[in-house]
Amino acid sequence: MKRWTWLAGALVATLVAGCGSAGTPVDPAPVGSVQRPMPGGTDVSGKIEQGGSDAPNCNPQQSLRPDDSMPPGSTMDNIKKRGYLIAGVDQATNLWGFRNPHTGELEGFDIDVVKEIAHDIFGSYDPNTIRFKAINSSERETVLASGDVDVVVRTYSVTCERLQKVAFSSVYFEAAQRVLVTEKSGIENIAQLGGKKVCAAGSSTSVNRLAEAKPKPEPVVTNNWTDCLVLLQQGQVAGVSTDDTILAGMTEEDPATRVVGPQLSEELYGVGVPKGNEDMVRFVNATLEDFRKNMWRDRFRHWGLQRVLGDLTPPQPQYR
Amino acid sequence: MTSTVTRHGPEVQQPESGPEPAGEPRGGRSGFAWLVRLPSAAVRGLRRSAATTPGRLTLISAGLALLALLVGTVAGAELGERKATIDGLVDHREPLTAAAQEVYRSLSDADATAAGTLLNADSEGIALRDRYDLDVARAGAALAKAASASAGNPAAVAQVDVLSRQLPVYTGLVETARTNSRQGNPVGAAYLAEASQLMRSEILPAAKNLYEIEVERLADEQDDAASVPWLTGLLALALLAALIVTQVHLKRRTNRVFNVGLVVATVAVGLAVLWSAVAVTIQSVLVSSGQSSGSEQTDVMVRARIAALQARADETLTLLARGNGTAYEEEYQASIQRLSGGNGQGGFLGEARDGTEGLSAADHVDAAIRSAGAWREVHGQVRNLDNGGRYEDAVELAIQTEGDEGATAAFTRLDGDLARGIADSRQLFLDDTTNGSRVLTLLSPGFAVLSLVAMLGSILGIRERLREYR
Incomplete structure (x- = not known):
């Protein structure tokens, strides 16, 4: 009789051991985050090569x-x-x-x-x-x-x-430098873009002015103006800042965008x-x-x- | 006769169970203690047996039989595995290398074709679009094949991972580019440039790595299949030597020149050694030739083909690129340099020409070199037109599919030449390697039978001598 009790006890212990948690299920293909692609040559470092502004004063007109x-x-x-x-x-x-x-x-x-x-x-x-x-x-x-x-x-x-x-x-x-944003963003001027990513093409007058804006936006520099529109459409920048003439062309291509804010400069x-x-x-x-x-x-x-x-x-x- | 064998049988398998000190209990209650003493008892037993001539002969007979058994087993395993390796080359490894190559090639072609679909929206655009769709479908199918085989190789898994994740992103960007162009938005070209950037910076490097990993695995297994089976060889020679020494020994002891059993055993082992030496040599030569004339030439031509595809993508992107086309043109020059060197005779094509000399692929390589030369010439004209401001004419010359003069025609010829060269080299690999495998088909069972003959010969031959001591 005693032996039977012992055997039953062992059997129960084995079953209970089999019922315990075996850890969490394995994720067979873990993917953390997805990095959206960017146009080639996009510089997100936020550094801007500012041309020497030691040119003598003149009347450019x-x-x-x-x-x-x-x-x-x-x-x-x-x-x-x-x-x-x-x-x-x-x-x-x-x-x-x-x-x-x-x-x-x-x-x-x-x-x-x-x-x-x-x-x-x-x-x-x-x-x-x-x-x-x-x-x-x-x-x-x-x-x-x-x-x-x-x-x-x-x-x-x-x-x-x-x-x-x-x-x-x-x-x-x-022309005059202004800002292009998506219609839904509700942004009205460049001040609201402070700390946000704003796109401009390299070697342009716009990119220098972006560095002078206060509060300072985070500049993203591309090779071409169209690359800025790509970045805006992909949601990788909050705005594009350049001449309203160029921005007018972008709103033509993307009706979900708007040219906003005061004129930042005369071009x-x-x-x-x-x-x-x-x-x-x-x-x-x-x-x-x-x-x-x-x-x-x-x-x-x-x-x-x-x-x-x-x-x-x-x-x-x-x-x- | 049979009874004799049965009487001596246990002694052959367990020499330690022979004469043992009287009174020493065998097994019984103190079974464990007996087990501990077993080795020393065995050594003692052996030494005692060796002291007498019949005992020594019994030991020699047992040793020869065991060695023959060992040689048969090892040879069966080693040669069988060798054949399995060679069959695996043909059935799995090489097709997987081809799958990785297809991923790399079709993705490069998609990159080269996508730009063209935006450069002309007409009927030619539809043809290019079909080609692009085919490329993407092929890349996806080949990727699934390569992925199934990458398990267990972390480096390959990482590349497959990148490819599986980025390929849908790439096709999405191309469709965005196409939709924008269809609506007349110039931003389409920017999306296409972004897609191409993704392809070149992430997807193609991963495809290249995957292909290189597979090529390396193929070469490693080819080296394995062409290596010398040392263990079998050494054991078989040792058996042969042991048989000869035994016969010399017996001749001195008994003054009989021939012992039929031992002679049969010696001949069997000698035959096995000779057979395997010849078969393995022929097989190694065939596998090596399949490697050097087949798969290695395939690899060179695949690299040439991909360099050509990348140059083609650069050519079309130079035209599509908005202003900064000089970077693409520089990459074109670098790709062409890799393809055929500075003079049109070197690079991968030159390497392929040297490697396929006298082979069936040589004609295709020569044709490819001529096509590459023609393409370079047309490319020069395209650049002159574009640099001279005649953009439309440049696009026409670069993209037009009709006629034989355009860059498309020259490039298509080059691609076709290389594809045919690759097909020939793969065929050569397949033929040589399959023949190599066939040479080994009978060797493994044959070796086993001959080892069995050697084993029986040595047992029976020595038993003949033992009978004389009775």
Whole structure:
């Protein structure tokens, strides 16, 4: 009898031992967090290379007086003999210089300016008289200095610092730096972006101003402006800060975004010309005189810029 | 005769149970104590047996039989495993290497093709889109195959993990790019560049690592299959030597030149040694040739093909890149350098040409070198057009699928040449390795039978002598 009790006890103990918890179930494929991809060349370090601001004070609006003559041996005459004008442009900024995804053709307000210059040099407009060269923001000074292009028309702000290296035409557009945010964010100005990630393209005037804003946002620097729109759409930045002209193109592409806040700066767009080609500067200024008078409003409306910028008028040129 | 064997039988298996001191109880109540004393008792028993001639002969007979048994067992195991390794090369290892290669290749091709689908939206765009879809489907299927085999190899598991996680992200970005382009939003190109960046910075390196891990595993197993089976060889030679020494010993003792059993045993072992030496040599040569002319050339051509694909992706992305295309152009030059060297004769293609000399793949490699040269020329024209501002013409020359002049045609020829070269090399590997396996088919059972003959021969041969002491 005693033996049976002992045996039953052992049996119960074995069963109980089998019923105890065997630890937690194994996660066969643990994945902690997911890092969303970023456009190549995106710099999230928050460091900004600020160009030396030791340029002498100047009036960036002032350019050389217009002159539409093309004497033999002049820069324009050489371009005409070559058969085509080489223009450094953007091919990714909507409304200004972009490749139409359907046709592959370059279009935009800046492209219209190039076409006018070519028109005046060759007497009539023919697509074969222009060779577009797509360049980065950071390449604008280099291609002008090396003489790879005749002109740069690429949302190019005239600054005293840049005037040290290149020559500019008269101003053909007055832009202002503002902020692009998503409509739902409720952000109204740059102050509300303090401590948040804000995107700007490298080697631009906008990125420097971002560093001066108070409270300071956390800058994210990309190669191209469109990369900023990608980051905003992917939710990796809270806003994009640059010229309202460029931001207008972004809201066209993404109706869920808004351009908000006061104007942080005045950006004066001019045509960049290699330093020393004064005849070319004067010639371009003559073209721009005509462009401002006869075509500017038409192109402004064509690209729908009034929807974001309001009704603007062509800037008044200043000459020295 | 039979009764004699039975009488001596237990003595063969348990020499220690032979003559033992009288009065010493065997087993019984103090069984444990007996077990402890067993070794010393055995040694004592052996020494006593060796003191007499019949005892010594019994011991020699037992030793020879045991050695023959050992040789048979070891050879059966070692040669059987060797054959299994070779069969595994053909059935598992090489197909898995091919799966890893397919992952790497189809992903590289997807990267090269996706850019093209955005560069032209017409009918050519649809053809490219089909190609992209096929690439993604192939990559997914091959990845599942590679994943099933990566278990147990942490390095391979890590690569498969990256690939499985990032591939859906990549395809998502490409679709976002496509949708935006369809709606006329230039931001589509930015999404495509982001997708390509993800592909190049994370997905392709993982695919490359996975492929390299598989190639290394294949080479390791090929080396294993071509190594010398030392244990079998040494044991078989030892048995042979023991048999000869025994016969010399018996001849001195008994003045009889031949002992039929021992002679049969010696011949059997000699035959087994000779057979295995020849078979293993032929098999090793075949497996090595399958490696050097087959799988190693496949590897070189696969690398060439992938370098070409990456160069192709760089070529199209240079055109698509918004302004900063110079970086892609530099990468194109680096990829082309890897593909065919500075003069068009070196690089992976040059390596493949040297490696496949005289083989069936040589023609395809030569054709690939010519196609690569033609492609380089067209690429130069594309760059000149683009740099001269004639972007549309450059895209036309780079993307157009009709005619033989474009970069697409040249690249497609190159890719086809390499694909055919790879198919030939894989076939060579398969033929050589399968033949190597066939050489071993009968060796393992044959060796076992011959060892058995040797065992019986030595037992029976010595029993013949023992009978003379009765």
